[in-house]
Amino acid sequence: MTRLRSVSIIALLLAELFFVLIAANAQAENSTLQAWEVGADMRLTPASIATSQGPEVSTEAFRNEIVSMQFAVRATQTLQPFKAICESTSAAGSKSLPCSWVEIRYPGYVPVVERGELMADPLLTSPPPEIKPDWTQGIWLTISIPAEANPGDYKGALTIKAGSESRQFDLSLRVLDFTLPGMTKGGFYLNIWQDPAAVARVAQVPLWSPEHWKLLEAYAQNLAAHGQKSISTSIVYDPWRSQTGFVYPSMVEWRFPGEYQAGQASKFQFDFSVFDRYVEMMMKAGINKSIQCFSMVDGPGQTSLCNIGYIDTATGKLRVCPTHVGDTAYRDAWGTFLPALVRHLKQHGWLDRTYIGFDEKPQAIMNGIFNVLKADAPELKISLAGGSSSEESATAGELILHYGALSRRAAVRKLLEERRAVGPTAFYTSCDTASPNTFIYSPQWESRLLPWIAFQHGLAGYTRWAYQSWPDDVWKQPESRWHSGDSFLVYPGENGPIDSTRWEMLRQGIEDYEALGMLKKKIESLRKTPGHSEEAASLESRMMGTIRGATDLEKCHGIPSPGLSRREVNALLTESEGRQSMSYTSSARIISKFSPGDFVPDGNLDKKVWKSANWVVMDHDMTGEKPYPQSATEMATVWTPRYVYFAYRCKYETLNIYDDANPAAEKWGLWDRDVVEVFINAQPERVNHYYEFEVSPNNLWIDLEINKDQSPFNDANWDSGYDHATHIDAAHHIWTCEMRIPAEALGAKEIFAGAEWRLNLFRADGQGEDHQRRFMSWSTIPEGGSFHVPTRFGIIQFVK
Template structure:
């Protein structure tokens, strides 16, 4: 069992302290009146304000579709310390039908405060209760204000609050319709039964392996090793990786990153292919770590669409040694400039199994080809056996690019293999080699009710996604819910370069505006490979007792991507002219209404103005709260239900005989 501290930190033996912000603990005092109230998953201010509203307790409302995962919640709170709360869900039965959803498809979790960043950026629109613990807390202590702040004044002090999330994984074969059940809350002094009402729309979502929205979470093996204090590639480490990868797969991620060099921006201390000396300048290659990582990846993701082999970073030839380096930390500048002119470092293993770093010649050196050629030949054979040869790509390019000599070497080693770029802008090619996959910060168009019929980002031929550089955990829940749809309804295939489990690994470090302070493995663990504000700073999972846990943000992101899949079914049918008449007109209006609601929710007054539009993911504080709070009152669940229902009607047109 765990102990939960005040609003602002989680004091638990199994939650790593570096993940959570510090706050003063209240002196424990007995609980006052325990109340239970409803709260909207997209209106997290109700978690706190609902205590005083004293509205009649209604059902937990959930709207979804077959094959998807959807959540609702109820909140328990009291003055003083809250103890002994737990919850149990009963099966859901179809109203007027035979459908049943068993308890094995219903998960009850307990939302704990878990934002390690400043949590006051948007006062009433962010979820402070982010970590979804799978076991009930032993106690929840009340909130104590850490500082005098007008942004915190609306939060009543001295109350303990525990949102209880109910998440349903809807089977792909249940009948559509309304389902009802209960969640029984065990509380101090008794129990409370809360009705659950689930609407299953007549549409079946595809398996996440087949989602068309590009939704990328990157897994960090080194973070797990550091946070849980387990050796790299030990059996305990592999179990942690396996758990994280299951969450990555459930988000529809179809990429995988394999570092062939050490100390890249993703924070890897070692290369996944190990080198063994067999004589002067000669090596054999140990692929065992890479092979097992691909085994875990394929177990959960299926066959990934892209496997990025990291062979370059910005401390190698062509890296950032001048210009914007002036914005970086002193340590970053010193280490990168000291490294200039050197080649990549790889991991060498000796006969006794001991590992160390091995510095190789620069790629422009004539010796480089002979060193890397046997490795790449063996690599291609292994990929071919897995059916992954066509998935291979080279990385990682950022705002700085490798020199022509570097690109020419890898073109000779891996002919026809494209590069991957995560940067502020995009390019068509790299010294004559096409980019296989790109993420960019700027100059993308987002969903716009004035352009609904024109924008079809999911349909573009090239794989270009959005790198929401400034998105942080303390942004409104609305941002995470619509991150996918703002892009696929705009001009991008989706989003990427978010962490799954890139958690803080140092308590004495911070994340500065230009990065490189070492709080995260991608934010200065190896200062020479810092990408400044393009470091991976946002993760959607949290550390739990046995590995990764989901967060409220993760669940909202996933629900949003599921809605993207339904939208794509409709938009594709409209583009291809497969639906006409009243159904087509209704679908056009539905998509436009969704764009209108998103833009209003983000308080964007002129969606045609790029600089007014991008604040939804860059600086929501500039947009204010009015739109976000409006959205919470706008019956967004009806829009979700209408979307899934229309997608089902469109999908049915494919099954009808001509």
């Protein structure tokens, strides 16, 4: 009786467990929430679709660096409430990622008329209350690594909760043993022109009131945190002719008793109190490289107009006197103001960093201005941005070339040489759509690309109009007479600026510029060190190749990838220090399609599953430079939850094989004959730990566990239990190979759609010694020499 009762209880428990499992499976099948990593270089729209569903996401950074990551969620029905949470976790050999380093924000959507759709740009601190049906919502992570952080691996998690559903991403951060300078102390010269009056206008507070100054302090801090080096001031009334629809008031108050006329300029008085307070506030925030004073002529364009706005002390009202460069009223007014400005700047110790700024002016107009400056303020430096005058000037204290001028490389190099001891030379992009830009609809990676362009051309930095010159309603109509986002990089918040994704990516590019500068200095140091000239030359060649990869806008395949190129810079910098690189530097990608069923390899590639697979070709040496058409090799991969499959189709001239070996036992030294090889890593964060599989034309084999942190690094005792088969078509000089590798042997419980592992595919072919044979790799290894360069592993992406 007792035994029967026990059996009954067990049966009930099993039945209950069965229904729980059925319910769990039904919940999984009925799940409406998708979540995936997007990458910070991609701009979201409400219609953005899932591109990856892998739960593991990794990034790397230097100490004192700020990096961005982006995720997205989408559902088929309304889910509420919604939020994302950072969680610290721990793993063997890793530190816990402090959530105090992580800021979570949510990209909001604004209408972009140029594209006729909503696009993500402002980064909001609060999540939306719900996930709307068939609507993609972004999640933006900003990770700030302290300067005192210990190098190494950090583990954390991002948990996304929407209604009763949740998704979790495992975050891996590798902090490299390098330290970036602070954003205000780095070498990149960021000169984003400011419009402080717009802050008062949008906040609806009086101009230069205590409330206005409190807000401006927040904007100053934000500019400094993004690397701003220059202070924009206005020294005359409306120097840009209200080009956004609103007046730019002067920070210097001009006063005159009555109506100004030529010959009476000595009666002018000047109040610098607003100018001083703004400059001091910006300097307190750490922005102190230059003070830009706009301007002695209205900009931009051909006009010679300069409106002299002043307070009539007799009435207390503003008067505006239109003058033109070269006329007497102009000459007299500036002949009085400029000496007063110079005296004031000297009193504050600011003269050496102050420039009179000019925006896209022709040489003829500038010649008239130069005459005035030479006569009345020869100590003052000038900043020329664009226009014919900038392209001809080697003597301007600061020169800002238009992006279009950079195509004349020889002329730019000559100009830079002439200006070496004069002052900074930067570049700018304007309202044209042909160049990389920072419009809301610009590809998001373009903002990050801009500092790379500066480095490529030997320029000091980047200039842009404007930081916060907002149109009437920036939230509902960010486009006005200018492209959406052309006149602003941040949005107005209640207590200060709201960052845009563009603004964050520009900062990321500035950090890339600083890392490139570190690498350049290391190469220069090696070049001067006896016995290291070849190493320096090799590093420089690869650095320039990396820069070309980041900035090439004429690619037929793919797009410029400053994010991936930054990893290559990190690897080169690590190598230059004599350390082993731990960063992946290859963008090669192979798509592994889902197979509806498992199958046993037989070497026959006429199967339906291979006919529909994505094939790639390998026909060069491992450096990618020397062609081997006689050994052209086609490769493909498919997967099921339990296995990953590989296929090779290999052309050959003659076969170089071990004839007398036992195919039942693995063959050490198989790589000394013809062979195809798979190196695969299902745990990409463990760069130096991966698995090697080799098969020869006559189906000899070896599998190895590789750990390059150990000696010896290859373990032949490891057994994966993989299956393999080959076929030789002697008539057509082609041999084929199939491999089936268990996911479990690679440390993965199973394979799922959206997962991305690291992989490289190889072939050794031909007779003779190694220098006579042909060694090929799918993801190139520029330095050559060995297949065992895991940082050059490409990506295998599993799709369904």
